[in-house]
Amino acid sequence: MHVHAQSAPAEDDILFIIRVDDILSRNQTYMPSSILPLQQVAEQAGAKVTWGVMPHRFLEANVNRGEMTRDLLVSVANGHEISLHGYIHLCQQCQSVTGAAFWGHEMYCTVRNRALTYTQQEKLIADGLKILADSIGVRPVTFIPPGHVSDATTHQVLADQDFHAITINADAGFVRDGLYNAGTSEDFGWALTQENYVDRRTQQLRDIRERGAEEGVYTLLLHDPFTRPGYLDGLLIDWTAEVLDSVKTEFGERIRFVTLDEAARELALVETGLVSENQLPDGxxxxxxxxxxxxxxxxxxxxxxxxxxxxxxxxxxxxxxxxxxxxxxxxxxxxxxxxxxxxxxxxxxxxxxxxxxxxxxxxxxxxx
Structure with missing residues (x-):
């Protein structure tokens, strides 16, 4: 594989990200399956995957028995990306009030409408980075906030920790100097069944057609697929393959499959007009x-x-x-x-x- 100069996307290009969150889950009904079948579907389409990894899962023996570590090492070697997905995906503020941690957010409490302090968020992110470095030798530069919510404090911590991309439910663009939001989308593959298979595929393609063409970037979001019956029986694998095939057929060379990191870098070039610091001289x-x-x-x-x-x-x-x-x-x-x-x-x-x-x-x- 040659590595050439990075450039801003052409005007009618669609940067296409496949983002998969929560690849290690606490679900006790269905133990996590290998990520490689989904990765292989992406690779067959010429695509890459950005895996949203919650670091604390590596400390939980009931959900990590070594298989995910080996899978992730193979994935990184094949050019896919690991993104930091918070630390433990539990809210400390809810726990301090109710005695039970609330599942679904972490950096910003959507129940109390209050963010953790800078020091608290800094520690969560630093601890998460250390676990990933110790477990699989990876240092992410992109961040997926648990619950898909963050605030200016989160953005400041990330910038100070040398992250350069985030993905939240907001228009693509800089959320602060040096930190770019690539946006996100609805998870149309959630709770996929034989009965809603065709309808969900149609909705997904319509969303890509409308938002991708308008914004120039699209994120195919799959949230926590590896403990769902639809993944274990191959339904989600087939559905994803059909979606990617349809995208390639309809958009052709306009589609450029990238990781979250790559998309953020290219979109940032468009907004700033800067040349990438990693650009290599011709030749x-x-x-x-x-x-x-x-x-x-x-x-x-x-x-x-x-x-x-x-x-x-x-x-x-x-x-x-x-x-x-x-x-x-x-x-x-x-x-x-x-x-x-x-x-x-x-x-x-x-x-x-x-x-x-x-x-x-x-x-x-x-x-x-």
Missing amino acids: IVLHQNFPNPFNPTTRIQVELDRAETIRLEVFDVHGRNVAVLVDGALPAGLHSFNFDGTGLSSGVYLYRLHTPGRTFTQSMVLVK
């Missing part, structure tokens, strides 16, 4: 490592159309440098560098290419 290509996932070695290639001074480094998700693969002048051509993960833990690692005036980062997954 320089940073290739995806191969194999990926890998154990313990992999190859990273850099393609130069002219002599150039570069530095290629590898970092863990905490920002610690674990290797420098090259640092110096290279002639034009294709250059290969081997990375050996012996002695490192499983997880996501970042490799960063520095050239004069430009920097670009890719990810790879070590699975032992």
